[in-house]
Amino acid sequence: MIADVAFDAPVDHPFSYRVPEGWVLAPGQRVLAPLRGAPRVGVVVALREGPAEALKPLAGLVDAGPLLSSSALDLARWIAAESLTSLGSTVLALLPPPAAARGSGPSATAGARISRAPELAGGRATDPAPEAERADVAHGATPSLLVGPSRDARLLALLAQTDQPALILTADVESAGRWAQRLERVGPVVRLDSSVADAERAAAWTALPTRGPRFAVGTRSAMLAPLPPGAMLALVDEQDPAHRPPGHPRMHAREVALERAARDGLRAVFTAATPSAEMWWRGERGDVRVAAAPPGPWPAVTVADTRGIARREALTPPLARAIRETLAAGRRVFLIVSRLSSALGCDECGMILKCPECAIALAYSPAGRTLGCRLCGTAAALPGTCPGCGGRRLMPFGWGAERVEHAVRRRFARARIARYDPDAAAGRRGQGQREAALAADVVVGSRGALRLFGPASLGLAGFVSPDQMLGLPDFRAAERTFALLWAAAERVRPDGAVIVQSQNPTHYALEAVARQDLAAFYGTELKFRAELGYPPIRRLAIVTVDAPLAAADRAATAVVAALGGAPGLTVYAPTPDRRNRARRIVVKGGPDLPRALRDGLRDLRAPPRGAPGRGIIDVEVDPLEWPF
DNA sequence: AGCACGCCGACT
DNA sequence: GTCGGCGTGCTC
Numbered sequence: 001m002i003a004d005v006a007f008d009a010p011v012d013h014p015f016s017y018r019v020p021e022g023w024v025l026a027p028g029q030r031v032l033a034p035l036r037g038a039p040r041v042g043v044v045v046a047l048r049e050g051p052a053e054a055l056k057p058l059a060g061l062v063d064a065g066p067l068l069s070s071s072a073l074d075l076a077r078w079i080a081a082e083s084l085t086s087l088g089s090t091v092l093a094l095l096p097p098p099a100a101a102r103g104s105g106p107s108a109t110a111g112a113r114i115s116r117a118p119e120l121a122g123g124r125a126t127d128p129a130p131e132a133e134r135a136d137v138a139h140g141a142t143p144s145l146l147v148g149p150s151r152d153a154r155l156l157a158l159l160a161q162t163d164q165p166a167l168i169l170t171a172d173v174e175s176a177g178r179w180a181q182r183l184e185r186v187g188p189v190v191r192l193d194s195s196v197a198d199a200e201r202a203a204a205w206t207a208l209p210t211r212g213p214r215f216a217v218g219t220r221s222a223m224l225a226p227l228p229p230g231a232m233l234a235l236v237d238e239q240d241p242a243h244r245p246p247g248h249p250r251m252h253a254r255e256v257a258l259e260r261a262a263r264d265g266l267r268a269v270f271t272a273a274t275p276s277a278e279m280w281w282r283g284e285r286g287d288v289r290v291a292a293a294p295p296g297p298w299p300a301v302t303v304a305d306t307r308g309i310a311r312r313e314a315l316t317p318p319l320a321r322a323i324r325e326t327l328a329a330g331r332r333v334f335l336i337v338s339r340l341s342s343a344l345g346c347d348e349c350g351m352i353l354k355c356p357e358c359a360i361a362l363a364y365s366p367a368g369r370t371l372g373c374r375l376c377g378t379a380a381a382l383p384g385t386c387p388g389c390g391g392r393r394l395m396p397f398g399w400g401a402e403r404v405e406h407a408v409r410r411r412f413a414r415a416r417i418a419r420y421d422p423d424a425a426a427g428r429r430g431q432g433q434r435e436a437a438l439a440a441d442v443v444v445g446s447r448g449a450l451r452l453f454g455p456a457s458l459g460l461a462g463f464v465s466p467d468q469m470l471g472l473p474d475f476r477a478a479e480r481t482f483a484l485l486w487a488a489a490e491r492v493r494p495d496g497a498v499i500v501q502s503q504n505p506t507h508y509a510l511e512a513v514a515r516q517d518l519a520a521f522y523g524t525e526l527k528f529r530a531e532l533g534y535p536p537i538r539r540l541a542i543v544t545v546d547a548p549l550a551a552a553d554r555a556a557t558a559v560v561a562a563l564g565g566a567p568g569l570t571v572y573a574p575t576p577d578r579r580n581r582a583r584r585i586v587v588k589g590g591p592d593l594p595r596a597l598r599d600g601l602r603d604l605r606a607p608p609r610g611a612p613g614r615g616i617i618d619v620e621v622d623p624l625e626w627p628f
Numbered sequence: 629a630g631c632a633c634g635c636c637g638a639c640t
Numbered sequence: 641g642t643c644g645g646c647g648t649g650c651t652c
Contacts, residue, residue: 009629015652036651
């Protein structure tokens, strides 16, 4: 017997090993296998008969049985193909950490002999009832997206009503903890995220179909956990970028959840305060049912026009007045700042200099006094005057947390003011920062500081300069600003206020938040995306070529040439990174973009023997962050 | 990914 | 004369 084993390595093909006599193995099971001398953890992706004498034997077992059904393994193949990740890296990233690896030798063999594969739902080998599965697909409903007020309560009610087991996936461990607590009042819960000990986590993996807990809660890493037929799959806060954590596979949990639900006939439910444009678009096409609740109480949202005044003063009179009144009422204030951007704007009319082709902000390099488009690579000369109004004051934006804190301190000397940055607070020295922020009257922070506040807990949220965010050279800039503002508004009491200072006071993202109108925002946003061929209408990928200095341009040119001929692809000119070593090439395509990239780059990634090095080619499909 | 092999610069 | 930098190639 031969086992084909895939490893966590950027190698497309599996490696073949001899299965020692008497071992019981199944695809989807982790094993130890010698690779370049040392035993490494891999996953069995296929078993076959054949001449095995020349092959090295497997060294041991990691799991007593397969952790993936054949349908889960097929789903992993799909994920790998979509994200251009190797199958081994995909699978091993989406399995719970090994409880305890078994070494080679008699004990391993004995362990293998007595091991029995757990019964996995949907597994071809263990699945007793394909008819039942088909019936499930038949009654597998269109996925739902819960938006609007009391989403959590509505999801909870749905989970409680259906009487079916469910896998609940959250964006982070904190949220997983909250959901586990809530669900414990409904039925037994197991947790699949990293907050529980490895052994417990491993036991939870197969518990849902076999031992009858009602709910399993986890993060994306629990996505392939076995589920019984008819189970529900819930993805909380589908728009959260944390659903696409760093590392492999580079794919958003939303996309995997939709695919899994369709394949396994599961009922899928998503929630979002502000859905991703991807999800809203599916709603418009009827692929997802958008379940909106009637608008709930909403704070008064005011957009304060800062054209011509914001450079000198962080707080406009309306915002300063609102802070004073909120503090007098004994309520809390949150001032939202965003990280400094590299865009250039007109101080007089508020216009942001954008690429005429791509409609994203041109990146301003103060050192070279140059402007460049990070999508198409076009360089532009620095204009002397604003192309919009002829004004002479073109300046980079800039209201960082520190400057804002200082400005508030000057005006409100007696208030307790704290800056909060979750990254800084995570360190040992930052422990006091969180407590200070929780006790403060005024908190200054960016998106991450929202976690300090519960729903309707603030008297005032003030967005000092959303223009910085709106001006980021990223086609998702409006979506992100909209999401942040909406999330802030949800944390303000209905009798409180939201004040947005902007040089673009009529921007559709700001107006949509003021009117509590999701549809208004996505209507405009999707029109913009469609006109310029951005996701979700078309797909994007970033090909990065990292080559020795002299070869970088040649390697990038080779990539452009290799992809240029493919039908349906738009390939942009390579742009150098800051260190002028790597070259980035943006590629637009259709639904089959991953396959087109794989086919187009195949020859470059596997150069013929003796050919000059082509450098390291990295492909990121459907990037969330613009890495410029 | 890791890890070994291979060919060019500053040291005991 | 070596030690070591990373660029290159391979792993059943």
